Amino acid sequence: MKAQTSGRRGVSHSCRASLGALALTFVLFTTTACGSGRPEGPPSAAPSPTGSYTDLHDQVRLKGLGKRRFDQERYWEVVGPVVEKSDRLRVRVVGESAEGRPLRTISFGRGPLSVLLWSQMHGDESTATMALADLYALVAEKGNHRMVRTILEGLTVHTLPMLNPDGAQRFQRRNAQGIDINRDARALATPEGRVLKEVRDRLEPAVGFNLHDQGIGTRVGRTDRGVAIALLSPPFDHSRAINDVRLRAMEVMGVMVESMEPLVGGHIAKYDDTFNPRAFGDLITQWGTSTILVESGGWEDDPQKQYLRKVNFVAILAALESLATGSYEGVGTDSYQALPSNGRRIGDLLITGGTVVIPGLPPFRADLLVNYGKPLLEEDGTIGEIGDLAEVEARDTLSLDGMYIHPRDRALDRSDGGVQIRVGAPAVFTVSRKVDGTDPLWTFRGGPPEEIRRRR
Ligand SMILES: [Zn+2]
Incomplete structure (x- = not known):
């Protein structure tokens, strides 16, 4: 992820350097080459209260969840001991997944306002699940902290982490039935969806998270900057009207935005607010719970989303504190409404200047766009487009001026007698200085080999 801070508008290809002088050099450089890198000033310079939230996170962050892929068993190995030894945290099994994994709520606080947070209903979206683990550690270890006491006294907080453990097992979006x-939310064909609905109906939370x-290629509005966090108050119908339920969500999000500004300022966006009658956020809003959608995107040099884990922790804590004290009231909707929208999604890697060599065809000049199945790891790339892609935007660019691209068998389709490279084919090819493929230099196997990966 290239979380740029450059304020310049325009498209990333406009800042591609000429590599004429480097025609025989393989330079994988990133769109940050034309940005200014990270936001100015270290996050620790953040003004209070964000600074106090980040300090707390540094103190309680749980070890053992350093990679964003983990299964339910692993999660419970880390979280279980924290939860079980604390009398401030209450665990309840509320159902099971399609494959029989337990679904648990973890709750804390005895206050009058009920709040429900659920995470990872898409099995490969674990950032907030990690942040919730740190929240349990905070409650367990810092029960006498002024702010924690405020939350415990003002709120009853229920969490349902990793709603889709079967998907998490495979690190896939859908559940074991193949359903998103x-x-x-309308059909309730999944046991996980039914559990979420039952929990919401039983608790009737005032606010839901x-x-x-979301994909890491999404830009902030029309800028080149990547989205770190996108927020949404889901609409309750096609009119997208703002009622009191949504007003509260928007005001709380105003508080969240303020807390995140020192950490990811300029990289916060608003998610698409088209009403979806099948989606939980929209229907839970319709059912009367002020729902806040949080989408963690990407951040530079954060392939395991550990920085965004911290940002989630900070934003959730700021929201809970403001709900406990009522300080969100009167914040208004401007801060939320003023957020730029999630903009276009750009591709992952643009390969320019090469000549493609397919058996039976004359060699031809073509750019290739590669999109990764695992963009954070730059793996499982497939061909997204072939041809003149001078205007196509991508997070990274690889110049192969003067080089020959020899697709490997896996990338070629021979099903109709001829040989073709098709959009959607695995991006597997060898790069050579020679049109006949002798003297191969390196092979792209769904992602660049280590020697030409960008330096992190
Ligand atoms: Zn999702």
């Missing part, structure tokens, strides 16, 4: 749980991850 977030398109199942619907915690997700």
Whole structure:
């Protein structure tokens, strides 16, 4: 993820350097080459209260969740001991997944206002699940902290982490039935969706947090900057009208935005607010709970989303504190409404200047766009487009001026007698200085080999 801070508008290709002098050099450089890198000033320079939230996170952050892929068993190995030894945290099994994994709520606080947070209904979206683990550690270890006491006294907080453990097991979006749980709020064909509905109906929370991850290629509005966090108050119908339920969500999000500004300022966006009658966020809003959608995107040099884990922790804590004290009231909707929208999604890697060599065809000049199945790891790339892609935007660019691209068998389609490279084919090819493929230099196997990966 290239979380740029450059304020310049325009498209990333406009800042591609000429590599004429480097024609025989393989330079994988990133769109940050034309940005200014990270936001100015270290996050620790953040004004209070964000600074106090980040300090707390540094103190309680749980070890053992350093990679964003973990299964339910692993999660409970880390979280279980924290939860079980604290009398401030209450665990309840509220159902099970399609494959029989337990679904648990973890609750704290005895206050009058009920809040529900659920995470990872898409099995490969774990950022907030990690942040919730740190929240349990905070409650367990810092029960006498002024702010924690305020939350415990003002709120009853229920969390349902990793709503889709079967998907998490495979690190896939959908559940074991192959259903997208977030398109199942109306039909309720999934046990996980039914559990979420039952929990919401039983608790009738005033505020709900619907915690997700989104693609890392999404830009902030029309800028070149990547989205770190996108927020949404989901609409309750096609009119997108703002009632009191949504007003409260928007005011709380105003508080969240303020808390995140020192950490990811300029990289916060608003998610698309088209009403979706199958989606949980929209229907839970309709059912009367002020719902806040949080989508964690990407951040530079954060492939395991550990920085965004911290940002989630900070934003959730700021929201809970303001709900406990009522300080969100009167914040208004401007801060939320003024957020730029999630903009276009750009591709992952643009390969320019090469000549493609397919058996039976004359060699031809073509750019290639590669999109990764695992963009954070730059793996499982497939061909997204072939041809003149001078105007196509991508997070990274690889110049192969003067080089020959020899697709490997896996990338070629021979099904109709000829040989073709098709959009959607695995991006597997060898790069050579020679048109006949002798003297191969390196092979792209769904992602660049280590020697030409960008330096992190
Ligand atoms: Zn999601």
